Each structure stands twice: as structure tokens, then as C-alpha cells.
Amino acid sequence: MSELRRFVQVDVFTQQPLKGNPLAVVVDGAGLSQAQMAAFARWTNLSETTFLLPPTDAAADYRVRIFTPGGELPFAGHPTLGSAHAWLASGGDPKKPGEVVQECAIGLVRIRRDGARLAFAAPPLRRQGPVEEPALRAQVLQSLRIEAAALVDLVWVDNGPGWMAARLQSADAVLSLDPDFNVMKGLKLGVVGAYPPGSPQQFEVRAFVPTLGVPEDPVTGSLNAGLALWLQGAGLAPDSYVAAQGAALGRAGRVHVAREGAHCWIGGDVTPLIHGQVRL
The missing domain is CATH 3.10.310.10 (Diaminopimelate Epimerase; Chain A, domain 1)
Incomplete structure (x- = not known):
């Protein structure tokens, strides 16, 4: 009842x-x-x-x-x-x-x-490092409709959901994406690009999960947690920064990242x- x-x-x-x-x-x-x-x-x-x-x-x-x-x-x-x-x-x-x-x-x-x-x-990454499988890389390029030269990095940032992350050359490149969700099926894909120095936020992020019925997620904490561990660990992001997400869906999400000692807080x-x- x-x-x-x-x-x-x-x-x-x-x-x-x-x-x-x-x-x-x-x-x-x-x-x-x-x-x-x-x-x-x-x-x-x-x-x-x-x-x-x-x-x-x-x-x-x-x-x-x-x-x-x-x-x-x-x-x-x-x-x-x-x-x-x-x-x-x-x-x-x-x-x-x-x-x-x-x-x-x-x-x-x-x-x-x-x-x-x-x-x-941020929970520890269960899987990290470059995505080496040629078929996966080809699927990412096709689903994002980009050329290989536009893909700066493709890495695993999996903290449970199974995320992989594609880094593009700029925040504008991230915002201009027009993904093919039919090709993307089976992927849990995050995309990140940096804003110019001095911008209010340091990165633009988008998250695509068509397999789970969510073609694009407005603002994604787990992805940003995985991205933070990777970007900071690789020296690509400062200890504290703000990521923007959701603009492509008419949102204005802000994720505040701060590394303090052994912990990264999202x-x-x-x-x-x-x-x-x-x-x-």
C-alpha cells in the first residue's frame, strides 16, 4: 500500500x-x-x-x-x-x-x-590514465564531431560512474560542441576546456551520459571531482578554482574546487x- x-x-x-x-x-x-x-x-x-x-x-x-x-x-x-x-x-x-x-x-x-x-x-579514482583503446578514441571523436587535432587529452577519471574526460583547447571549443548522441551511446563522457587567464571561472565543463537517459547533465559533481584530481595532479589547474557548467542548457552552475592537504573538496x-x- x-x-x-x-x-x-x-x-x-x-x-x-x-x-x-x-x-x-x-x-x-x-x-x-x-x-x-x-x-x-x-x-x-x-x-x-x-x-x-x-x-x-x-x-x-x-x-x-x-x-x-x-x-x-x-x-x-x-x-x-x-x-x-x-x-x-x-x-x-x-x-x-x-x-x-x-x-x-x-x-x-x-x-x-x-x-x-x-x-x-572527492573520492579516489578507480581508473585513471590515458584512454589507449583506438576504438574508444574514435568513438569519442565521432560522437563529439571533432577532428583528432582538437582533442588535447583523453583520460579516465572514473570515481564510480565510469567517467572518461576529453580536454579541448579552450572553453569556447567546449561550448561549441554539437554532439551526436546516437554515436555516443555506451560512453560516460566529460569534456573540459580552459578559459583565458583572469576569467571569473577557470574551466567550462560538459557531461554526456546518453546511456543512462541523460544526454547532457546540467552540472555534474562526480565528473568535476574526477576532473579536479586529474587536472590538479597533472599541474593543469591551481589548488583552488571554479568550474562553470550548464551554459549549453541555459543553466549557470558553478563548482568550487579546493585542494587542502590530502583532500580535494568539491x-x-x-x-x-x-x-x-x-x-x-
Whole structure:
């Protein structure tokens, strides 16, 4: 039998409503089956929908399951920040002052308050280094409709979802892309290019996941986390920078990256938009 459950919808990586990446959060997710969760995620048709559950790890404050319209993800960034915000706003009391510990399929993820902003610790890369497979490189070029000379780097930045990243020569080159999503099927592809020195943001990012029913994601925390570890590790980005994402979709997402010691923090503002109940 269906029942009313607490529900919120937030806009992540923005202070301005409707300019970030929306996230649907079922706060009372306990008791729902995987089929029910997947069906609701298909119904919301957002890039991600999350369900908050009691933790199974004593070190965690809550557990989250993350669904796209096409399936479940082991980890994702904007759902991490949005779920943490929803958990706190719904009366969640962290075990450690100033820090929330989220349990998800990749393990525990630390989230801290950075003023009014939340930031999560970038999880380690599960796969990294150059993409060597000729067939994959050819598919990337064809799906982005670019020549080989336009592709500066193609590397793995996989922290769970399976991201690979293409670096182009400039932010303008990233914004001008007109991808072929039919060719791109099977890829989880991020694209990044740098702005000129002195710009308000240092990089433009786009994320394409047609396999999961999300041709282009508005603002993507997991991809930006993987990009940050790669770009900073390769000396291509400073310890602190701002990445822009979503302009191609009429959004204005901003991802705030800061490396402090051994940790790289991926931060963003969360703006609540809808609060109520859903019958599931």
C-alpha cells in the first residue's frame, strides 16, 4: 500500500533558482523496493533522484541510493550535496559537528559545511590514465564531431560512474560542441576546456551520459571531482578554482574546487525549491 513520504526538490550548484541541476529527494525512503525507486526516478525524469535510508555503517549519518531515469549509480556528486542538504534541513543531526558522513555504494563520503556552501571530499579514482583503446578514441571523436587535432587529452577519471574526460583547447571549443548522441551511446563522457587567464571561472565543463537517459547533465559533481584530481595532479589547474557548467542548457552552475592537504573538496550551493509529500 502506498503512503505519504517527505519529499524535497533542490537546485544544486547554484544560488539562483532554476540555474543549477535539480535533484528530487525522497527523505523517507525506508521500505521502498528497488523497483519502486527506479519507477519514481523514471517518473521525475531528472538526471538523478535519491532516496534517504538508515545507515548500515555505524560511522555514517545516513545512507543514500541514487537513480537516474536509466538505472542506479554507485556515486554522484550533485546528489551527494543535495541529499546532505535535504537530510540536514529535515532535522538530521550529524554524529560529528560540522561534518556529514554519507553512505553510498562506493562507501563513505565526507561532506563538510563551507560557510553556507556544502562540499564533499572527492573520492579516489578507480581508473585513471590515458584512454589507449583506438576504438574508444574514435568513438569519442565521432560522437563529439571533432577532428583528432582538437582533442588535447583523453583520460579516465572514473570515481564510480565510469567517467572518461576529453580536454579541448579552450572553453569556447567546449561550448561549441554539437554532439551526436546516437554515436555516443555506451560512453560516460566529460569534456573540459580552459578559459583565458583572469576569467571569473577557470574551466567550462560538459557531461554526456546518453546511456543512462541523460544526454547532457546540467552540472555534474562526480565528473568535476574526477576532473579536479586529474587536472590538479597533472599541474593543469591551481589548488583552488571554479568550474562553470550548464551554459549549453541555459543553466549557470558553478563548482568550487579546493585542494587542502590530502583532500580535494568539491563544493556548491544548494537552493531548495519544493518541499512537501509524495505518495509512494
